[in-house]
Amino acid sequence: MSANQQSIPFLDLITPHKELEEQLIEVFRKALDSAGFIGGPMVEEFEKDFARFCDTKYCVGVGSGTDALRFALIAAGVEPGDIVVTVPNTFIATTEAISQAGARPDFVDVDERTYTMDPHRLVEYLETKCTFNPDRREMVHYCSGRVVRAIIPVHLYGQTADMDPILHLANKYNITVIEDACQAHGAEYYSRHDVCWKKAGSMGKAAAFSFYPGKNLGACGEAGAVTTDDAELAKKVCMLRDHGQAQKYYHAVEGYNGRLDAIQAGILHAKLPHLARWNEQRREAAGRYKTFLAEHTGIVVPHAPTMTRPVYHLYVVRVNDREGLRKHLAQAGIGTGIHYPVPLHLQEAYKHLGFHAGDFPVCERVAQTILSLPMFPPLSELQQRRVSDSICDFLATQPDNMVEFVA
Numbered sequence: 269m270s271a272n273q274q275s276i277p278f279l280d281l282i283t284p285h286k287e288l289e290e291q292l293i294e295v296f297r298k299a300l301d302s303a304g305f306i307g308g309p310m311v312e313e314f315e316k317d318f319a320r321f322c323d324t325k326y327c328v329g330v331g332s333g334t335d336a337l338r339f340a341l342i343a344a345g346v347e348p349g350d351i352v353v354t355v356p357n358t359f360i361a362t363t364e365a366i367s368q369a370g371a372r373p374d375f376v377d378v379d380e381r382t383y384t385m386d387p388h389r390l391v392e393y394l395e396t397k398c399t400f401n402p403d404r405r406e407m408v409h410y411c412s413g414r415v416v417r418a419i420i421p422v423h424l425y426g427q428t429a430d431m432d433p434i435l436h437l438a439n440k441y442n443i444t445v446i447e448d449a450c451q452a453h454g455a456e457y458y459s460r461h462d463v464c465w466k467k468a469g470s471m472g473k474a475a476a477f478s479f480y481p482g483k484n485l486g487a488c489g490e491a492g493a494v495t496t497d498d499a500e501l502a503k504k505v506c507m508l509r510d511h512g513q514a515q516k517y518y519h520a521v522e523g524y525n526g527r528l529d530a531i532q533a534g535i536l537h538a539k540l541p542h543l544a545r546w547n548e549q550r551r552e553a554a555g556r557y558k559t560f561l562a563e564h565t566g567i568v569v570p571h572a573p574t575m576t577r578p579v580y581h582l583y584v585v586r587v588n589d590r591e592g593l594r595k596h597l598a599q600a601g602i603g604t605g606i607h608y609p610v611p612l613h614l615q616e617a618y619k620h621l622g623f624h625a626g627d628f629p630v631c632e633r634v635a636q637t638i639l640s641l642p643m644f645p646p647l648s649e650l651q652q653r654r655v656s657d658s659i660c661d662f663l664a665t666q667p668d669n670m671v672e673f674v675a
């Protein structure tokens with residue numbers, strides 16, 4: 269990116285901000301003029317526009333995506349001791365939020381083609397490991413006696429999980445669905461049930477978004493939001509983000525310091541009108557990668573089922589010798605990432621949950637072969653040619669029969 273003209277970064281956060289530099293600086297001036305740094309009209313304007321973008325009634329700005337998940341869970345009624353079910357291949361923030369809400373994370377495996385929650389595994393979990401108590405209308409986990417209160421499907425890499433069957437099960441067993449939409453701003457899902465396209469963040473009881481700088485819509489610092497159609501839930505999140513108060517110094521509950529900065533909200537407000545175009549550029553880039561890499565049997569490109577319209581937060585491929593390819597690309601000055609190398613159930617931090625290697629075989633297999641290629645809106649065809657050529661050069665050195673995926 270700097271000295272070496274040929275190098276291709278994994279992510280370019282400089283160009284999109286250069287384009288909007290004047291507007292972004294204006295946001296800072298406005299904040300200085302009014303000394304409105306926390307809350308106020310800049311936050312409210314962004315909340316209004318982002319709710320509209322997500323097709324939801326409410327959006328509540330918070331300090332981060334992790335705050336958004338934690339507040340959404342608490343506001344949705346998750347209580348200490350409950351179980352919240354999610355997937356093991358996500359960023360740890362998903363499960364941190366569960367634990368911080370006092371609940372216990374549990375997992376179901378993912379679909380090998382989409383890497384998102386496998387509804388079949390969810391059915392299996394609910395119908396073989398749990399029993400429904402019709403009087404209390406609660407799904408109870410046999411072994412632990414804990415109530416399964418919520419499910420967090422993660423719209424990973426910018427692609428929505430298969431929400432219809434997940435929502436159907438949740439509805440049947442009175443479980444709340446909170447979407448982790450932290451990687452999916454603007455992604456869409458075709459609901460066969462409702463016969464229409466839906467925006468990520470508009471399908472569950474509530475959803476969490478992150479505006480961490482590298483996300484499809486990123487702040488110039490930390491930021492997040494909860495979206496929902498539920499007025500009561502939105503109100504609770506407003507209180508939780510602001511020390512449990514609706515009126516200054518009158519605290520109905522103990523809350524958190526989890527508000528959205530006015531400057532970050534102003535920046536997000538200035539960037540939001542460009543998000544649809546940026547997402548479109550990512551889709552075009554994904555299309556080009558697919559074309560360039562198509563003939564190779566040694567590489568699996570992302571699979572987008574017809575019911576999803578992904579926004580390619582990440583472009584994740586699979587190859588047998590992931591480490592070899594990663595090194596090869598690094599030598600060519602091409603940045604890559606791994607999202608994520610160690611499934612959550614095998615992380616040191618979750619030793620106490622008692623999971624073992626082999627518990628979620630799809631996720632474990634995937635974690636060893638995935639590689640995230642450079643992906644950002646201004647990624648050029650020329651750059652992608654170089655990435656793809658470099659990949660093809662590498663694959664040509666690999667024995668053909670090595671590649672065997674269960675897809």
Ligand SMILES: *Cc1c(COP(=O)(O)O)cnc(C)c1O
Nearest residue numbers: 332333334359361450451478480
């Ligand atoms: C980024 C991310 C989060 C957390 O967001 P922060 O703003 O970093 O707290 C949660 N879940 C997923 C899937 C993410 O990618």
